[in-house]
Amino acid sequence: MRMKRHSQQGLTLIELMISMALGLVIAAGVIQVLVSNSVTDSLNRAIASTQESGRFIVSRMRQELMMVGLYNKLDPNLNELVDVVEEEVFVRSNPVPIPGDFVARMGLGSLQGASGANDTLVVSLQAPRDCRGFKLGYPADDEFYVVNEYFVEDNKLKCRGFDGRVLRGQKAAEAHSGHSAFTLLDDVISFQVLYGVTNPLDPNNLALPVRYIDASALPAAYAVNAQVVAIRLALVVKGEGEVNLDAPATFKLLNEDTITAPDNALYKSFETTVTLRNMKNFTRGSAL
Structure with a gap:
């Protein structure tokens, strides 16, 4: 009895070429999806990092600047090493110091950056610590006259x-802390500041900012008894990734x-206006 043999046939060359072409198309599609997902993920991380950085610095600056001009000579925690009555007048009159206000550091003060360069902001207030968290040699519970730059x-x-x-x-500096600067935020390519000043001739003395000026105009504003009652900040932050x-x-x-921006990376701007409550109240009350 003879066994019937069945012949087996493989793929033709055309079928192989079609299969390879389809495989390449599918592989290219998968690679494109992976690349697209990677780019999207990097972009999302950069957006998230800029948002987080911007919100952090705006929140911190608002908290610190809201207290500018604060001084209460009746505060039991206020250190009375000096004449606090005279010091109160000085702090209230110089909530935003300018160069020349301090005999021990004549160049310290708010500055306008030349040709769009970064500005420098300097503020005064009564506080338990400076912006770095230092007590500058004062007892734990004491508050004192702080100047932050x-x-x-x-x-x-x-x-x-x-x-x-x-x-x-009025006193010697404590050697333990020095004047070293602390970093608040990395990757900042621009930091700009404007100052909202009052109209000294306002008969109602509403202590509202009638215009915003840069630091170069502060001396002239102070000369006619205008006062800073608001600070406007703007900065540009670079994203990660x-x-x-x-x-x-x-x-x-x-x-x-x-x-x-200096390159094609992701950057985002942030802006905020801070009302100086202490200066508004002081300016209103000074005309009563």
Whole structure:
């Protein structure tokens, strides 16, 4: 009895070429999806980091600046090493110091950056610590005259605190803390500040900002008894991650000319206006 043999046939060359082509198409599609997901993930991380950084610094700056001009000579925690009545007048008159206000550091004060460069913000208040958290040699429960300086160095927003009494030549500085600056936020490419000043001739003395000026105009405003009752901040922060946009972003901050980001990474601007409650109340009350 003979066994019937069945012949086996393989794929033809055409079938193999079609199969390979389909495989390549599918593989290309998968790779494209993976690349797209990676780019989207990097972009999302960059957006999240800029949002987090911006919200953090705006929140912190608002909390610290809201207290500018605070001074209560009747506060039992206020250190009375000096004449607090005279010091109150000085703090209230110089909530935003300018160069020349302090004999021990004549150059310290709010400054307008030249040609769109970063500004420097300096503020005064009564507080238990400076912006770095230092007591500057005072007892744990004492409050004192604090001067805080905010500036950008090497694309880092930094703060540095001073004892206002040392700056005025009323006491010696404590050696343990020095004047080292602490970094508040990395990757800041622009930091701009405007100051809302009152109209000294306002018969109703509402203590409202009638205009916003930069630091270069503060001496003239102080000369006619105008007072700073609001501070407007704006800054540009760079996001984290490998993001490469089609073109560098551009930004218009406050009264400055338009700036262009230094590269194609993701950048975002943030702006806030802080009302100086203590200065508004003081300005209103001073005319009563």
